[in-house]
Amino acid sequence: MSNSNNLILVLNCGSSSVKFSVIDPKTEKDVLSGLAEKLNLQDASVTFKFDGHKETRFLTTNDHTGALESILEKLKALGLFEKVTAIGHRLVHGGEAFKASVEINDEVLKTVEACSNLAPLHNPANILGVRAAQKAFPSLKNVGVFDTSFHQTMPEHAYLYAVPMKLYRENHVRRYGFHGTSYRFVAKEAAKMLNKDENNFALVVAHLGNGASVASILNGKCMDTSMGLTPLEGLVMGTRSGDIDPGLFSYLNQELKMDISAINNLLNKESGLLGLSELSNDCREVEEAAENGNRNAQLALEVFAYRLAKYIAGYVVPLGRLDALVFTGGIGENSASMRARVINHLSFLGLKLDENANNETCRGKAGVITSSTAPLALVVNTNEELMIAQDTVSVLNIAI
Known part of the structure; x- marks a missing residue:
């Protein structure tokens, strides 16, 4: 257990889950972490991880408030409650209001709440989490860290869609981008790892997981990113299609009589690696099937890698140069074969894979995976929870 008296509770609230960490900002380590899941169902439960132990219990009150109360009880039982100074929240969509x-x-x-129409699955759940935290911890201050705020430095020509400007002025239709907290953390870490000045550093970062995106980061600021108004735009993902012809909507409606809800469900939950492989949205399972000769799985990985490589090459344009390509997220950090596919597509940029370094860099290990001197490719382990804790300390001016 930590001796620090300034611990930060970090909350990431979904519609049916609460992911949490109690972080010591001084040591940058988790003191307690866990997940409350299946909220609003009879078998709602919370799992705690601390000091190498793992403990799961069912919730007596099965909603967000019940989850936060259970976390409060655990903090008290471990003697940590009095040490928690503030709460940091992951908030998905802040529109243009929060930079x-x-x-x-x-x-x-x-x-x-006014931005909820832009993120109907996320913002209402985030608000529920804040309200529940305020009820369970009435004496603590709360800080909001937005997925979208990092991307507010994008220029107009990067974030505007070529649709009538009235839609932007009156309905806020534009590209916003997501994964911003991860990008901010990873850009700083990459600069540290390479002993570079983050204010004079040109990066393309690929955040690859079940949700996946790419960002151009120049001198610590986002110049462009692949996700748009919603997280559906851009790369092939676990269950999301990424970029498609917008005409597909009318085609599916006319040919298959699918309504907007059904098409949205198809593109968000039935496409991507899952749709192409017809097996799974989990890259590990698709890679295993591909190694065993499954043609659909092989094709799914090729589409994923090809689309990603095209985006990376295109995202050098806003930078004017490329100092480093960074892989992060569950797939980016752990799939040596996916990184190899992508770098092989990008050899014309001067990237040359170091196969031994690439194969060794996974399961929590970070490092450079190319043998070329410039540009470099490297793996950086993201830590959004730590970034949220650090922001909470900074916003509230907490001494550590």
């Missing part, structure tokens, strides 16, 4: 992390008050919550 940085902020202390949460009623006005902030109203603005987040």
